Amino acid sequence: MRYYSTRHHSNSPHQALHFDDVVLKGLADDGGLYLPETWPHFSEAKWQSLAPLPYHQLAAEVIKPFIGNVFSDDELAALTQKSYRDFRHQAIAPLKQLDNQLFVMELFHGPTLAFKDFALQFLGNLFDAILEKRNQTINIIGATSGDTGSAAICAVAGKHNQRIFMLHPKGKVSKVQEAQMTSMLNDNVYNIAIDGSFDDCQNIVKSLFADHDFRDGLNLCAVNSINWARIMAQIVYYAYGSLRLGLRDIAVSVPSGNFGNIFAAWAAKQMGLPIQKLIIGSNCNDILARTVQSGIMQTSPVIPSVAPSMDIQISSNFERLLYELLGRDGAMLETLMHQFKQTGRLDLPDNAKKSLQTLFCAHAMSDDEIRADINKTYQQTGEIIDPHSMIGVTAAKLYGGDLPVMAIATAHPAKFPNTITQAINIEPTLPDYLSDLMQRPTRCHDVMNDADSVKQFITQNQ
Numbered sequence: 088m089r090y091y092s093t094r095h096h097s098n099s100p101h102q103a104l105h106f107d108d109v110v111l112k113g114l115a116d117d118g119g120l121y122l123p124e125t126w127p128h129f130s131e132a133k134w135q136s137l138a139p140l141p142y143h144q145l146a147a148e149v150i151k152p153f154i155g156n157v158f159s160d161d162e163l164a165a166l167t168q169k170s171y172r173d174f175r176h177q178a179i180a181p182l183k184q185l186d187n188q189l190f191v192m193e194l195f196h197g198p199t200l201a202f203k204d205f206a207l208q209f210l211g212n213l214f215d216a217i218l219e220k221r222n223q224t225i226n227i228i229g230a231t232s233g234d235t236g237s238a239a240i241c242a243v244a245g246k247h248n249q250r251i252f253m254l255h256p257k258g259k260v261s262k263v264q265e266a267q268m269t270s271m272l273n274d275n276v277y278n279i280a281i282d283g284s285f286d287d288c289q290n291i292v293k294s295l296f297a298d299h300d301f302r303d304g305l306n307l308c309a310v311n312s313i314n315w316a317r318i319m320a321q322i323v324y325y326a327y328g329s330l331r332l333g334l335r336d337i338a339v340s341v342p343s344g345n346f347g348n349i350f351a352a353w354a355a356k357q358m359g360l361p362i363q364k365l366i367i368g369s370n371c372n373d374i375l376a377r378t379v380q381s382g383i384m385q386t387s388p389v390i391p392s393v394a395p396s397m398d399i400q401i402s403s404n405f406e407r408l409l410y411e412l413l414g415r416d417g418a419m420l421e422t423l424m425h426q427f428k429q430t431g432r433l434d435l436p437d438n439a440k441k442s443l444q445t446l447f448c449a450h451a452m453s454d455d456e457i458r459a460d461i462n463k464t465y466q467q468t469g470e471i472i473d474p475h476s477m478i479g480v481t482a483a484k485l486y487g488g489d490l491p492v493m494a495i496a497t498a499h500p501a502k503f504p505n506t507i508t509q510a511i512n513i514e515p516t517l518p519d520y521l522s523d524l525m526q527r528p529t530r531c532h533d534v535m536n537d538a539d540s541v542k543q544f545i546t547q548n549q
């Protein structure tokens with residue numbers, strides 16, 4: 088299997104890459120995102136034959152066609168086994184029925200209690216295996232407003248061929264998330280607190296990657312959700328859920344930010360799973376909902392919400408879907424993305440808009456609506472649903488129609504205790520294995536809010 092950038096076209100100089108290079112590279116040099124040259128497709132009989140497999144074995148089968156000959160079957164099996172062994176539920180991704188046609192897929196039983204563990208646990212082990220073969224080391228650099236940072240640090244801690252430098256805005260991530268990151272005391276983990284905003288952190292990271300001498304000299308690597316391997320690993324749970332529901336026609340409802348999770352659902356459909364409708368959930372940062380309704384993608388300022396992991400106005404992975412909606416026309420995509428960057432507005436061509444609206448629908452919720460529905464769901468079912476997952480569950484009820492819906496629960500409620508307490512006046516408790524989290528010793532480095540200071544810190548810690 089070979090990979091192309093979404094901005095690839097006949098007279099662009101960039102070549103097709105193999106899986107391992109795509110994983111280490113993250114973003115293509117032309118600014119595009121990597122996608123496989125074709126989508127693997129399994130017949131219904133083939134899917135049926137995979138139904139009895141436990142999660143990690145299913146993962147190896149789903150991932151196999153994407154990786155070419157980078158790993159043997161045995162190596163891949165070992166990778167997926169290692170990646171899901173620290174999950175605290177036997178099913179890894181259990182489905183819970185809330186109502187006649189409503190199933191919640193709980194993706195928060197991983198080590199940091201958010202669905203990002205599914206992709207990042209795998210990515211950490213994948214980096215490890217690729218670097219081992221190449222006898223290389225990398226420096227992972229990232230910025231986080233919470234969930235990505237804790238999941239990435241947990242995935243990389245203790246790995247001898249990787250160092251991770253994670254920037255967060257000092258005092259501006261939740262207490263639980265901060266403790267999850269700073270209590271990892273391994274030598275290869277560097278938490279960097281920046282006296283500024285999440286955007287300041289992200290801009291510093293961008294400028295480090297833009298300095299190509301620095302980037303290449305230190306083998307910098309990114310773990311944000313544009314990395315193809317993260318999307319690939321997320322296809323697996325849609326397959327797992329679809330098999331549990333007996334390969335019936337279903338809809339899927341996904342609380343969305345950077346559009347990585349729901350794009351994986353779209354990819355699962357390309358692989359032959361009977362997913363008939365894709366429902367996007369948004370908070371008050373509703374750019375995706377507006378795009379689906381109007382065919383016009385237009386940014387507005389980011390507003391902080393009670394579902395902070397979705398406080399995003401530029402959903403990077405939407406570029407992947409757009410490329411597909413344009414019939415894989417990389418030249419046209421490049422023109423449109425360039426316009427979007429210049430003006431903050433992108434008008435979908437008519438046929439792309441039609442295809443988008445045929446498959447996708449979207450629902451946006453205010454903070455008040457989210458809190459009210461957390462309360463209502465608790466009264467009706469006894470389930471405490473985190474604010475992100477709540478958006479997916481509500482959207483599922485509104486837009487599922489006659490189809491059974493699988494609503495994706497992306498985080499454990501105890502990660503967002505303030506909002507849950509406001510909604511139901513009960514403080515959600517952390518699972519037993521994390522009950523001492525707030526008492527654990529921590530380590531964190533304060534670094535000045537500028538790229539040069541961060542560069543210096545990273546160089547000194549090689």
Ligand SMILES: *Cc1c(COP(=O)(O)O)cnc(C)c1O
Nearest residue numbers: 234344345346347348396497498
């Ligand atoms: C990251 C995150 C999301 C958004 O997922 P995307 O793949 O960026 O769309 C939703 N909920 C939670 C809890 C998250 O951590």
